Amino acid sequence: MGKHAFLRDHADHVEGWAEQVARLRAQEEPSERGRLRQLSRLGDLLRMHPSHSEESIVIQRQALDIARRWQQPRPLAIVQLRLAIALQYAGRHQEALTWFDHAEQTIRENRLLRLRDFVEQHRGKCLAELGRTREARVAFCNALRLRRGRRKRDQGLIASTEKALAMLPDDGELPLHA
Numbered sequence: 001m002g003k004h005a006f007l008r009d010h011a012d013h014v015e016g017w018a019e020q021v022a023r024l025r026a027q028e029e030p031s032e033r034g035r036l037r038q039l040s041r042l043g044d045l046l047r048m049h050p051s052h053s054e055e056s057i058v059i060q061r062q063a064l065d066i067a068r069r070w071q072q073p074r075p076l077a078i079v080q081l082r083l084a085i086a087l088q089y090a091g092r093h094q095e096a097l098t099w100f101d102h103a104e105q106t107i108r109e110n111r112l113l114r115l116r117d118f119v120e121q122h123r124g125k126c127l128a129e130l131g132r133t134r135e136a137r138v139a140f141c142n143a144l145r146l147r148r149g150r151r152k153r154d155q156g157l158i159a160s161t162e163k164a165l166a167m168l169p170d171d172g173e174l175p176l177h178a
Contacts, residue, residue: 006128007164008089011049021045032066036075039063044082053090060086073110077103081119088126096126117146121161133168140165 011017024042029035043059046052060083067076084099100123107115124139144161147153 006125007160007167008125009048011045014045014048017045017048032070036063036066036070036079039066040075040079040082043086047086047089050089053086056086057083057090057092073106074112074115077106077110077112077115080106081115081122084119084126085122088122088129093126093130097123100126113146117143117157117161120146121157121164124164128164128168137165137168140168 014020021042024038024045027038029038039059040063043056043063046059047056060079063079064076064083067079070076080099080103084096084103087093087096087099100119104116104119107113107119120139120143124136124143127133127136127139140161144158144165147158147161
């Protein structure tokens with residue numbers, strides 16, 4: 001599979017992408033909480049455009065600094081995940097995998113289990129881009145198991161994970177049962 005985009009979001013998939021970026025850039029958030037949300041969302045949007053992927057990393061690191069100061073585990077885990085995704089989109093896959101691990105550790109230590117499936121889903125995409133199909137399959141199966149195990153299931157998230165699994169090349173492995 002090699003290093004190529006695997007089920008990535010793109011700027012043209014987001015209605016009003018340029019307008020949202022401009023609004024977030026111009027916004028002046030007085031509170032640290034608002035600034036954290038603003039930076040994290042801006043970085044999330046910027047990663048979708050290839051010419052802004054490195055800027056996205058810088059912005060997510062700024063959000064990470066705020067999240068660390070704020071000392072709230074949920075926002076910290078979300079920013080760690082978004083930083084990992086930004087690194088992946090910039091082609092810095094090994095660094096991304098490290099940040100997926102950091103996000104998972106924060107989630108486990110603080111029992112934020114509702115976020116774990118997102119880490120697994122995005123880690124799977126990163127692994128797929130590296131051609132590490134077997135590990136990607138495990139990550140997607142973990143995400144699917146978590147998503148199916150919820151009392152209130154999000155069928156859209158389940159479908160996106162099933163799509164990711166279906167798009168992995170058949171490498172002769174026996175499929176894992178979630």
